[in-house]
Amino acid sequence: METRYTTGVHVTRSLSDCGSAATYGSEEMVIRKGPWTEEEDSVLINYITVHGESQWNSVARCAGLKRTGKSCRLRWLNYLRPNVRRGNITLQEQLLILDLHFRWGNRWSKIAEQLPGRTDNEIKNYWRTRVVKQAKQLKCDVNSKQFRDTLRLVWMPRLMEQIQASCGTGPSHGQAQTTLCNTQAHSESCGPNLRMLSVASSYSTGVDVQAPSLSDSSVSYNLMGGGNWPENAEKGPTSTPWQQRDYSDNGFGGADLWTDENLWFLQQQLADDL
DNA sequence: AATGTCTCCAACCGCCCGCAC
DNA sequence: TGTGCGGGCGGTTGGAGACAT
Numbered sequence: 001m002e003t004r005y006t007t008g009v010h011v012t013r014s015l016s017d018c019g020s021a022a023t024y025g026s027e028e029m030v031i032r033k034g035p036w037t038e039e040e041d042s043v044l045i046n047y048i049t050v051h052g053e054s055q056w057n058s059v060a061r062c063a064g065l066k067r068t069g070k071s072c073r074l075r076w077l078n079y080l081r082p083n084v085r086r087g088n089i090t091l092q093e094q095l096l097i098l099d100l101h102f103r104w105g106n107r108w109s110k111i112a113e114q115l116p117g118r119t120d121n122e123i124k125n126y127w128r129t130r131v132v133k134q135a136k137q138l139k140c141d142v143n144s145k146q147f148r149d150t151l152r153l154v155w156m157p158r159l160m161e162q163i164q165a166s167c168g169t170g171p172s173h174g175q176a177q178t179t180l181c182n183t184q185a186h187s188e189s190c191g192p193n194l195r196m197l198s199v200a201s202s203y204s205t206g207v208d209v210q211a212p213s214l215s216d217s218s219v220s221y222n223l224m225g226g227g228n229w230p231e232n233a234e235k236g237p238t239s240t241p242w243q244q245r246d247y248s249d250n251g252f253g254g255a256d257l258w259t260d261e262n263l264w265f266l267q268q269q270l271a272d273d274l
Numbered sequence: 275a276a277t278g279t280c281t282c283c284a285a286c287c288g289c290c291c292g293c294a295c
Numbered sequence: 296t297g298t299g300c301g302g303g304c305g306g307t308t309g310g311a312g313a314c315a316t
Contacts, residue, residue, distance in 0.1 A: 033286075035310090057301065069301075074285065109304060124305075125283055133281090 032066045036075055040065060044072055045080055078119045085117030089126050091166065095159045097123055098131070098151055 032040075047063035053076065056069030065072060078084070089097070093115055100111045108120035108127075115123065131151070135142035138150060 035284075055301080068286095070287095070303090071285075073302075078284075106305065120304075121284075128306095129282060 030066065031068055033071075036079075040067070041075070041080055044076060048076060048080075078121050083117050084119065089118075089122075091159055091163045093118065094126075094130075095156060095163065097126060098156055098159070101127065101131075102148070102152075 036044075043063050043065055044059070047059060051059070051062075053059075056073040058069070059065075060067050060069045060072045063072075067075075096115060097111060100114055104110050106124075106127075108124045112118050112120040112123050132142050134150075134155075135144075135147045138147060140147045140150075
C-alpha cells in the first residue's frame with residue numbers, strides 16, 4: 001500500500017511562518033503520495049481541530065505533514081471531516097443526484113451541497129460507476145437525449161416507487177408520483193432534503209416546477225427537457241432552449257419513441273441495478 | 275483452490291479562477 | 296496590467312476486494 005505511487009517529489013521548502021530556519025530553511029524534503037496513514041490522519045485532525053481549515057499549504061507545513069496542501073484538503077474534506085456520511089447511496093440520494101444532474105450537469109460539488117455529508121467525490125463515483133455504466137449497457141451516450149429520457153421515464157419513476165414503498169404510504173402508481181413526499185410531515189419522515197424530491201415528482205407530469213429549497217432557487221427548470229445538455233444549462237435564457245420548450249406533448253413532439261415494448265426492454269435492463 | 279474479471283472508491287492530476295502584490 | 300500563488304473543481308487512475316469461472 002505505501003508504495004502504490006511514486007515515492008514522491010523533491011521540493012525545497014521556503015522559509016515560512018512555521019518552524020525555524022534551522023528546521024525548514026532550504027531543507028529539501030520528499031512529498032509523500034498515496035494512501036494516508038493513521039498517524040498522518042491523526043496529525044491532520046489534531047491540527048485542524050486547533051487551528052481550523054484555511055491555508056492548506058500552511059496546514060501541511062505547520063502540521064509537519066510531508067504532503068501537499070491539496071492532498072491535505074482532499075483528505076480532510078473527503079474522509080476526515082466530521083459528519084462525512086459513509087456507506088451506500090440511499091434511494092432518496094440517488095433520485096436527488098439524478099434530479100440535480102439534470103439541472104447542473106457535472107457540477108459535483110454543487111450537487112454535493114444538497115446532500116448533507118456526501119462529498120463531490122462520492123457523488124462523482126456514483127455517477128460514473130452506476131449511471132455511466134448503464135449508458136454503456138444501453139449503448140448510448142450518457143448525455144444523449146435518449147439516455148436522459150431513459151433515466152427520466154424509467155429509472156427515476158422506479159426509484160420513486162421504491163422510495164414510496166419504503167415510506168409505506170399512498171398509492172403506488174400514476175398520480176401518486178406527483179404528490180410523493182410533498183408535505184413537511186412526509187419530508188420529516190423520509191429524511192433530510194427529501195422535500196426536494198417533490199420537485200422530481202413532476203417527471204411523470206411534464207410540468208415546469210420551481211425548486212424552493214435550493215440555494216439557486218431562481219432557476220426554473222423543466223425535467224422533461226431535451227437538447228443542449230449539459231453545456232448550456234447555466235448560460236442564461238438565450239442558450240437554454242431545453243428550459244423553454246412546450247412539454248404539453250410530453251417533450252417528444254408527439255413522436256411515439258417510447259412504446260410499451262421499448263420501456264419494457266429498458267426496465268429489464270435497469271431492473272437489477274437500482 | 276487458483277486465476278481472471280469486474281466494481282468500488284481513495285487519491286492524484288491538471289486546469290481554471292480569484293486574489294494579492 | 297502582469298505575475299505568482301493558493302484553492303476549488305472535474306476528470307482520471309490504479310489498488311483492493313468481491314465475484315465469476
